[in-house]
Amino acid sequence: MTTSTTHIPPIRSQVRDAITRAWERAIAAGSLPALPSDAEPVEVEVARPSHPEHGDLSTNLAMKLARPYRRSPLAIAGVLAEELALSGPGEEGGPLIAEAVAAAPGFVNVRLTDGALERSIDAILAAPQAWGRVTTQRPERVDVEFVSANPTGPLHIGNARGAFVGDLLCRVLEAGGHTVTREYYFNDFGGQIRQLGSSVAAHRAGTPPPEDGYRGAYVADLAAAMPEEVWQSASGLGADREWIVGTWASEEVRAGIEASLARLGVRFDRWTTEGSIHRDAWVDRAIGRLNEGGHLYEADGALWFRSTAFGDDKDRVVRRSNGELTYFGSDIGYLVEKFSRGFDRLIYVWGADHHGTVARLRNAAVAMGFDRDAVEVMLIAWVRFVRDGREISMSKRSGEFITLDELLEEIGVDAARWFFASRGHTSGIDFDIELAKKQSSENPVYYVQYAHARIASIVRKAREAGLSAASSVAGGLAGAPEAALAREVVRLPEVVEDAVAAGETQGVTAFATDLATAFHAFYRDARVVDSDEPERSRRRLALAEATRITLANALGLLGISAPDSM
RNA sequence: GUCCCCGUAGCUCAGUGGACAGAGCAGCCGCCUUCUAAGCGGCCGGUCGCAGGUUCGAAUCCUGCCGGGGACGCCA
Numbered sequence: 001m002t003t004s005t006t007h008i009p010p011i012r013s014q015v016r017d018a019i020t021r022a023w024e025r026a027i028a029a030g031s032l033p034a035l036p037s038d039a040e041p042v043e044v045e046v047a048r049p050s051h052p053e054h055g056d057l058s059t060n061l062a063m064k065l066a067r068p069y070r071r072s073p074l075a076i077a078g079v080l081a082e083e084l085a086l087s088g089p090g091e092e093g094g095p096l097i098a099e100a101v102a103a104a105p106g107f108v109n110v111r112l113t114d115g116a117l118e119r120s121i122d123a124i125l126a127a128p129q130a131w132g133r134v135t136t137q138r139p140e141r142v143d144v145e146f147v148s149a150n151p152t153g154p155l156h157i158g159n160a161r162g163a164f165v166g167d168l169l170c171r172v173l174e175a176g177g178h179t180v181t182r183e184y185y186f187n188d189f190g191g192q193i194r195q196l197g198s199s200v201a202a203h204r205a206g207t208p209p210p211e212d213g214y215r216g217a218y219v220a221d222l223a224a225a226m227p228e229e230v231w232q233s234a235s236g237l238g239a240d241r242e243w244i245v246g247t248w249a250s251e252e253v254r255a256g257i258e259a260s261l262a263r264l265g266v267r268f269d270r271w272t273t274e275g276s277i278h279r280d281a282w283v284d285r286a287i288g289r290l291n292e293g294g295h296l297y298e299a300d301g302a303l304w305f306r307s308t309a310f311g312d313d314k315d316r317v318v319r320r321s322n323g324e325l326t327y328f329g330s331d332i333g334y335l336v337e338k339f340s341r342g343f344d345r346l347i348y349v350w351g352a353d354h355h356g357t358v359a360r361l362r363n364a365a366v367a368m369g370f371d372r373d374a375v376e377v378m379l380i381a382w383v384r385f386v387r388d389g390r391e392i393s394m395s396k397r398s399g400e401f402i403t404l405d406e407l408l409e410e411i412g413v414d415a416a417r418w419f420f421a422s423r424g425h426t427s428g429i430d431f432d433i434e435l436a437k438k439q440s441s442e443n444p445v446y447y448v449q450y451a452h453a454r455i456a457s458i459v460r461k462a463r464e465a466g467l468s469a470a471s472s473v474a475g476g477l478a479g480a481p482e483a484a485l486a487r488e489v490v491r492l493p494e495v496v497e498d499a500v501a502a503g504e505t506q507g508v509t510a511f512a513t514d515l516a517t518a519f520h521a522f523y524r525d526a527r528v529v530d531s532d533e534p535e536r537s538r539r540r541l542a543l544a545e546a547t548r549i550t551l552a553n554a555l556g557l558l559g560i561s562a563p564d565s566m
Numbered sequence: 567g568u569c570c571c572c573g574u575a576g577c578u579c580a581g582u583g584g585a586c587a588g589a590g591c592a593g594c595c596g597c598c599u600u601c602u603a604a605g606c607g608g609c610c611g612g613u614c615g616c617a618g619g620u621u622c623g624a625a626u627c628c629u630g631c632c633g634g635g636g637a638c639g640c641c642a
Contacts, residue, residue: 051585060584066622073622105622107585150642187642302640313568313638320640327642355570356637381571382636422590423579427572428635439578442604444590450604461601506580513589520605529601566604 010134010493011120014096015057015110016046022083023061031079032069039068048491055099055109056487063106073106081108094119112487114477120490121473124546132492132553134500136177143338144170146349147261147268148185151254152196154218155261155404157392157431161383163404164420166349167266167559168505169378175557176500181269181343185334188250188273196253197246204231204245222249260404264413265559272337274330282340283325283333287318289368290332305332310363328357332364335375345374352379378503381428392433402433411440414560418445421558422509444513448551449563451516454523455548456564462529462541469541476539481526485543488518489550496557505558512554519547 023044026032035042042064049058062077069076084100099111124131146166149159170180187193199213203223209215226248234244254271261267277283287303290296295306301321305328308315318329338346348361358377365375385392385402392402408416410433419436422444423429462468470476477483495511528540552562 045584047584049585050587054585058585063584063622103585105585190642192642300640304640317640322640324640326640352571352636354637358570379571384635419578427579430578432578435578439591442591446604447590450602454602454605456602458601465601510580510589517589523601524606527601566602 010497011096011112011116011490012046012057012494012497014116015112016044016059018084018096019046019059019061019080019108019110020044022080026079026083029083031083032065032076035065035068042068049107049109054103054107055101055111057112058103058107058109060107062102062108066106074102074104077102077106077108084108084110114483115474117477117483117486117490118472118474121477121486121543121546122471124489124549125469125471125542128549128553131549132496132557133175134177134493134497136500139177139179140344141179141181141342142173142345142347143181143183143341143343144173144347144349145183145185147257147266149257150187150190150192151250151257152192153214153216153253155257157385157402157404157407158383160264160404160407160416161420161425161429162349162351162380163261163264163266164417165378165380165425167264168417168421169347169349169503171557171559172496172499172503172505172508175496181341182267183270183272183338184268185272186254186274188247189275189278193246193250194242195246196249197242197244200226200249201234201241201245218253222252225252263405263408265417272334274334277330277333277337278325280337282337283329286332286336286364286368287329289336290318290364293367293369295364295367303329305360305364305367307360307363310359310366312359312363316360328360328364331361332368335361335365335370336368339370343374345376348375348377350377350379352381355379378425380425383429383431385431385433387433407433411436414445414449415440415443417558417560418443418509421505421560424504424506444509445560446566448512448516448555449561450566451519452548452551452555452562453564453566455519455544455551458528458544459541459548462537465529465531467529467531467534467537467541469545470535470538471542473539473542473546476536476543479526481522482540482543485518485522485547488515489543489547491515492550492554495554499557508554508557512551512558515547515551515554519544519551522547 023032027034042061044059044061045064046057046059049055059080062080063073065071065076066073081100081102084097094115095113096116097110098113101109103109144166146169147155147159147163149155155163167182170182173180195210195212196214196219198210199215199219200222202209202213203220204226209219213219226245230244230248233239234241234248258268258271287296290305295309296318297304297306302317303319304315305318306315316328317326318332319325335346350358354377358379361377362372362375366372411419415436459469473482473486477486491511495507498507499505522544526540528537528544530537555562
């Protein structure tokens with residue numbers, strides 16, 4: 001596939017640059033003073049006004065300058081607007097700003113030229129793959145660890161949010177120019193594996209299940225699926241039965257988890273076991289590094305990390321008095337192992353119940369000589385699953401839980417992805433399965449997909465009529481329906497920029513909804529396929545195609561399909 | 567008791583320093599001989615939990631309180 005790597009700069013940054021230059025010119029011309037050297041630097045901010053009559057973009061620069069300049073914001077805005085109106089061609093060749101006006105209490109409102117919009121639309125058509133990818137001044141190698149559920153049972157719906165949010169974060173980082181490794185970490189040697197082994201073995205042997213064992217239906221399935229030779233070797237004289245069965249069963253479960261995640265559209269680059277971190281001496285290295293810095297001490301037979309020296313409220317045990325590592329002990333080894341792979345940043349996507357362990361992890365990172373800010377933890381609030389007003393337990397041991405696969409059957413991947421992509425990760429959510437099922441048919445995701453399918457249908461109709469899209473929309477955005485749609489289409493790069501900065505996708509779903517609305521209005525007001533007006537028709541087709549690409553790329557960023565028909 | 571998150575329309579949620587606070591769903595009224603009605607137009611709906619404070623400007627930042635959830639282990 002030949003794809004251009006051309007990046008189209010967001011119009012918002014073009015305008016920001018133009019305002020910065022206008023400000024500098026005003027200073028050079030003496031119509032505005034230079035910023036006092038002791039004043040705090042003022043950043044030029046450009047935002048979309050909430051009311052269309054205020055123009056396409058606006059800046060609050062004059063209001064921020066009012067205090068250091070000791071002049072009225074409106075007067076400063078007047079100078080900036082005047083200087084902006086005199087702006088020469090933008091960097092992309094051709095005038096950018098059609099009109100700049102000062103407005104109370106001190107905004108400068110900017111209206112874009114049709115030419116600026118046309119250049120952006122043409123660039124989409126020339127390089128559809130690149131549209132919506134943004135450049136970063138400092139691309140990073142980022143490791144994102146998420147899900148990381150131990151393979152003692154299938155993923156349940158409680159794991160869904162972390163899986164989607166982690167994957168969405170990865171997609172956003174990639175769209176922002178970063179290189180991402182998706183990583184899954186799990187325990188392959190602890191007591192949980194033995195517990196699973198004894199549960200499965202009891203089923204196979206027909207003896208009562210152990211107390212505190214796993215009880216879900218999957219345990220019976222595993223017992224039935226276990227090959228005879230595994231069972232034979234586990235049942236041999238002196239054989240470590242629960243270990244042999246547990247090891248076999250957990251790998252079986254892990255493979256099932258991988259398959260479930262694949263159905264969600266989530267794939268991992270790397271599966272790391274706690275055992276390998278231990279075996280490959282990463283924990284020893286971590287302990288060595290901490291020891292060198294004098295951050296460890298022994299007490300009551302256990303090995304402690306002096307986390308309080310970094311502001312934690314208590315010190316933390318690395319190795320228990322029985323010689324076994326704590327979870328935290330493995331974690332610091334894993335931290336060293338991750339950094340050894342050359343990452344600039346490690347992101348952990350954890351359930352909010354782990355918030356108490358964040359401080360010790362970052363403290364240990366600092367103690368071992370890493371940058372505190374290079375270790376980030378994204379805490380995902382819980383989803384409370386409810387059916388008919390009753391909360392559903394998520395315990396694998398009780399056996400009463402809904403698997404991820406069952407959830408997908410009920411509401412579908414695209415609707416589930418949209419659900420989590422459109423909400424922040426910090427607030428707790430009540431997820432009523434029956435309500436979700438009922439609402440899935442009227443989920444906004446279908447509204448957006450429908451707009452995409454509608455355009456695809458128009459393109460097919462056009463082809464039948466012998467019409468093809470123009471390669472440029474130049475001169476074609478003068479009509480009101482065209483201009484309104486184009487103004488929405490060109491926003492994608494800035495939406496992605498904001499998503500990258502926030503690590504969140506709510507802005508993308510909101511934008512996709514707005515763009516779908518804009519297209520449906522265009523569809524109502526402007527006939528695209530019209531053999532009597534072939535040139536206008538060809539330009540409208542080009543604009544429709546640019547809209548389709550934008551919808552597809554926005555949905556693609558969220559891992560949601562963009563169907564050609566519905 | 568200490569710490570973290572949340573509280574915005576009937577419901578589910580966006581908006582986290584800017585201009586008259588938004589969307590979807592629910593409710594009510596209208597629109598299919600014309601490129602997909604999974605659509606379009608209109609109406610209804612808000613003390614942004616409460617009280618102070620900072621600011622030219624606060625849903626957004628700070629403090630306190632109220633309400634909901636979570637965490638405080640040599641568990642994972």
